[in-house]
Amino acid sequence: MQAAFRGLVAGIAAGFSLAVSAAAQQTHVVRLIVNPSKDEYRFEPAALTVHPNDLVVFRVASGAPHSVVFERAGLSADVRGAFNAVMAGRSAELSSPLLTATGDEYRMVVPRVPAGSYSFYCLPHRAYDMRGSLKVE
Numbered sequence: 001m002q003a004a005f006r007g008l009v010a011g012i013a014a015g016f017s018l019a020v021s022a023a024a025q026q027t028h029v030v031r032l033i034v035n036p037s038k039d040e041y042r043f044e045p046a047a048l049t050v051h052p053n054d055l056v057v058f059r060v061a062s063g064a065p066h067s068v069v070f071e072r073a074g075l076s077a078d079v080r081g082a083f084n085a086v087m088a089g090r091s092a093e094l095s096s097p098l099l100t101a102t103g104d105e106y107r108m109v110v111p112r113v114p115a116g117s118y119s120f121y122c123l124p125h126r127a128y129d130m131r132g133s134l135k136v137e
């Protein structure tokens with residue numbers, strides 16, 4: 001009886017926290033596009049407004065390989081640490097692994113960082129100015 005009651009309470013608590021996080025987290029998809037015949041090297045959308053705990057999915061649409069590298073300049077050690085912590089399989093500080101095939105995805109949860117704009121670029125296409133920004137609110 002007591003065990004059943006505890007189970008019920010735990011179930012309600014788990015359901016409540018699931019509902020809260022599901023409602024709070026938004027998913028944003030950014031497509032990585034290259035079309036040399038049109039001189040196109042871009043993230044689409046290039047500017048994204050997000051909140052901490054949102055999920056950002058970078059998806060290769062064409063022109064692999066790509067990567068997502070946040071600009072280090074101007075970031076405090078704490079902020080760099082917060083980004084590094086949410087970037088799985090990093091190839092370097094603030095750098096995603098290489099995304100080598102169409103359809104590849106890189107997923108990151110927006111860290112708790114001060115509101116502001118955080119710029120990133122694609123390392124293989126840096127010379128082509130393939131870049132974007134996350135505006136964290």
Ligand SMILES: [Cu+2]
Nearest residue numbers: 066122125130
């Ligand atoms: Cu690229």
